[in-house]
Amino acid sequence: MLSSLLRATEQFPTGRSLLSANPVILVHGGAWAIPDDAVESHLQGVKAAAAAGFAVLQKGGTCLDAVEAAVVAMEDDETFDAGRGSFLNMDGRVQLDACMMDGATLRAGGVGCVEHIRNPISAAKKILTESPHVYFVANGAERFAQEHGLELCANDDLIIPREVERLREAKQQGYLQMPDEFGPMRSHDTVGAVALDSAGNIAAGTSTGGTLNKAPGRVGDSSLIGCGCYADNLSAAVSTTGWGEPMMKLVLSKWTADRVEQGTFPQEAAQRALYYLKSRLQGHGGIILIDSRGRVGIAHNTPRMAWALSSATTNSSGIQFQP
């Protein structure tokens, strides 16, 4: 069934779709060498997220609401590097980035370096839906979120003992921003979701705590439009995970969506994107995408990537993906 989603051909809407579609949601929970003892929690986490997103779609909810529900489920799950339980920066603080984009209207919302928000994807969605602006950072982002109904928390509420220990070890080993930080062994658990709703529209969302021991103020690809997240009904909705700096330089999500617009199947576009990332900048990571026909693409060049897909006919998940 998954293979039919990879190849399905239906209508191809332009702008806001006037055509109905079979809803689909696809999520990822980070691409790296997920150790055997963490496989189960990653699988459970992505499956629960896909189920939460699909429940919204099944009730006729929008792709934006479905993406939010799926990403919130993973932000709330301490398994992942998003929301509570994220990596700590050099100062021992959590600084979060998130982005959401609407393929029908090209409206987008991004937050960078927020320190007091449990669910930054919800702040990103508020910006998308309620602000004339597209991107907010730090205090201003937090103020906007609070003024639009999100509760702020203490930074300590986002910190868990596992991450305090991880930071201590990283500092002891002198581990800073090493070029191969997303090679086989380094952990990165950014989360993301892409969805097609019954109205035929697509959306994408990505949320992260960034990289371990990052410099305060550092923002990666995840919250930047076209880098870690992109959506256009005319091409595809895309979310990435991995070593953010190379992905930013290649504007990888938009690059991949453009391939789909030019006629490349989403699965092939995903594989080409990872080849481009590795061959051009030695980058490692993973990518998921969906187009408005419901065709999906999943690829990673790390040993593992947690993913899950739900539609009316399919419930698939895995810790690796082989097309």
Ligand code: ASP
């Ligand atoms: N891409 C994220 C970043 O560089 C990290 C990740 O995907 O885990 O901030």
